[in-house]
Amino acid sequence: MARAQQHIDGLLKPPGSLGRLETLAVQLAGMPGLNGTPQVGEKAVLVMCADHGVWDEGVAVSPKIVTAIQAANMTRGTTGVCVLAAQAGAKVHVIDVGIDAEPIPGVVDMRVARGCGNIAVGRR
Structure with missing residues (x-):
């Protein structure tokens, strides 16, 4: 070591x-x-997706639904990370660890919770 x-x-x-x-x-x-x-055998990129909890306070540029939309886009290979992964010969695995939306086809559901709530208020 x-x-x-x-x-x-x-x-x-x-x-x-x-x-x-x-x-x-x-x-x-x-x-x-x-x-x-x-x-290293097969290359992979693991993308852990979750909401960040600042939308309700007007801090985020994009609404929470964008997280779900981007996760779905990743399953179709249409995001920047997918293009970069393809160039490197890596497979992209999209994992939902806290998206505030219904389960997304092609996304592995490993949620800790559905969304994180408002960061200024604390846990739900």
Whole structure:
């Protein structure tokens, strides 16, 4: 794991700038059987979708329904993240972790709650 940390620290970036991702990379490299070189199989992009809870306070530019619309668009491959993922040869998986809408076909429903409510008021 020390070798992995040295490698990450030697990259052209401010030390620690990748936050938790750096810690996870070092831990992955230290797993038994990987010999410090983790192999990545199929590429994937996981998009976790949820509402942000500021619409009711007039802070957000777009209404809450845009989250559901964009999640549905991702299942059709028509968003920027889908285009970038396709260029990288990665599959996009869209996961609903808190959209304030009915379940969306093609989106994995792993909701913690339906929406988060008004951030100024607190939890529902």
